[in-house]
Amino acid sequence: MASPPPPPAPSVSPPVPPYVIALADDLSGAAETARALGGPVRLSLAAPDVAEIAAAHDLVVDLNTRHLPPAEAANAVRTALRAARTGPPRLLYKKVDSQLRGNLAAEAAVYAEGAQAVVIAPTLPAARRTVTGGVVHVNGVPLHRTDGWRAERAAAPRSLPEALSGLPVCTVPLDVVRSEPAVLDAEFRRIAASGAHPAADAETDADLDAVAAAALRLGPGFRLLGSGGLAAALGRALVRPATATPAPSPAPDSDPLLFVVGTAEPGAVAQIAHLAALGAHHVPLDPADLAAGTVSLPRTAVAPALTVFSIDGSAGLRPGAGRALSAALAALAAAYPGRPDLVLTGGETARTTLDALGIRELEPLGEIHHGAVHSRTPDGRRVVTRPGSYGAEDSLLRIAVALRPRLAAATAAT
Template sequence: MASLPPLPPVSPSVPPPAPPYVLALADDLSGAAETARALGGPVRVSLAVADVTAAHDLVVDLDTRHLASADAVSAVRAALRATEAGPARLLYKKVDSQLRGHLAAEAAAYAEGAEAVVIAPALPAARRTVTGGVVHVNGVPLHRTDGWRAERAPVPRSLPEALSGLPVRSVPLHTVRSGPRALDAEFRRIAASGAHPAPDAETDADLDAVAAAALRLGPGFRLLGSGGLAGALGRALARPATAPPSPPARDHAPLLVVVGTAEPGAIAQIAHLTALGAHHVLLDPADLASGTVRPPLPGSAPALTVFSIDGSTGLRPGAGRALSTALGALASAHPGRPDLVLTGGETARATLDALGIKELEPLCEIHHGAVHSRTPDGRRVVTRPGSYGSEDSLLRIAVALRPRLAVATKAV
């Protein structure tokens, strides 16, 4: 038998090209911080669009949730134009998992120039899923929950309805789970028809399949979703892990918790802190809006203070921005340069704007959505969406920032 020819020499392995930098655009600050941590690796959160040319992964808070629709569209377009001057970017649009904000208008602006936008707002970690093109919260269709009680507009009954004006085609769960070849083909078919795919998703594995398909199809397919899809993108890109944060070095500073949410669960979350002796300031909405509430005098601020808005008589829909601005101004005047826990994206942004803070360096996630960041001047800030967190959420955050409180919790 003739001998086989020798094998050709093995070429030195060439490492695959590094994935492009990610630019994620968020409509509020807590969502921006959540997205940064979900992407993994060294990611900055910027409060200024001018930073999009930086040579690293970046999440920009466009702060559009409170704007008029036309202004929100202008902000998205301006951010996309700014990318033309910087390095190649993989684009991601962060949206609310309950479809709040100027979703349709911003998505249409984001889709300009794209082959297609892959739309997947599911967030399995918070039990928010998409089945049959309908967002579900804890298994209940979104339009049958009270998630939109503070919104002026009626709650959408499906993703296509929420994205009215943008042609959207739902992709059923069995297709998402049918393998890469079938999912890629379906995304291409929908894009060729001039529409945008909106795949169902119930698990992180579903979102992993969606993100991987979009990456295989190339930069013409942009991603739009919640922190769940951002996490899938981060896993697909396999960014290097960041070093753990240094131990807290501000134990002497006051800790101010600013609860800028009307979520009913916030009452129980605050109760865990008052049980530890936190000073709770329940703010009347009228007094807050009129500016008659005054911060404590220097030297008189307690070690742990909680600000919240009294919603016992109901909050007027549409009043959130004015209250968040007033709450942020009050928080910024708190003596002692406190570390901050800020719930609700509008409240977080209003507070940092009042303090003149333009950038955050995310360090870690205390629990899902509760992102611990550092400011350029060394202050510690935790942001968290208002609707997130179990009953002990604020307690867990406070203990993470002030470990000495863990001793006090055992005595309660």
């Protein structure tokens, strides 16, 4: 009697490349991702750098597509993916906004081309942004019931499938994400086999760790798309040589520090008030004057130690005006006397300011608080980038003290 045939050998996924190419749609998100991945990293503001034959480091590229028409944004992602194929094998990561802003549907559709599936998880626990039932929540409130899209031209999407319209998406419930790894793997495979892409519910870093680990087990055909939270989970899951990043030394106290606050978030007013209490020179700028290009700075022989440029949003802002206002703020920052270190809030403001100054690369050094990434330019200038919607009331104060430790004593006295 013939013996039964042996069971089929389990399928073996291709080896996982140890380093990442991450594509972001704005600069603050790119900087957040660079720190979240946790390995040696280069942060580039030049899309052609995707084609570099890289050494042992991650590469995060700001494609600067948040403001582009959808077709142009999609083409930028397609060009970057084509360039990535010319270098050594890398894991691909697509950074998206945790509140689903930008050209999410157009960019995700292109990012999915050639992939077995895209695993989607925009949860960001550090900012209390979660996903349950396929719906993004901010502080427990569904995104479409918050004011997170007040500066956008459209209404916030009611769910991930709606935000990713045109890309077939299947929600993975939280109980499946928290089940045994084999169960989660099987669900991702089932969804991929159906021609759809898994969108995972997640509330905690542990949930994101499970999602990232499952994607890695299934091989590089499963690409990841998410916020800085999922990028951090990917960084924790990858096994890479330890790197030692020297602690950033503070700049001389005599160097000026310029804050360019390009966000319309209401909390920015209170954040700026903490700096004003330290004697910062605050320059609130009328949006109409900024857009018309009629703002000019008074000439001074010596720049103040702390200066804050901000947009006066007391009368409300016109939706869709952000790009023009960021460009005007950038022009003022570039004309600022001397060579100040910079604190830039809002991804678009950060990018336009660095473009105006001709800065094309950043070396991330550390994180002052969640999302506030401290970097160094090739010529030694210090730059802190932070998404506009991040940070508690003392966010800007904490950044100022980290860059200028002498301010700590003044802070204690106020």
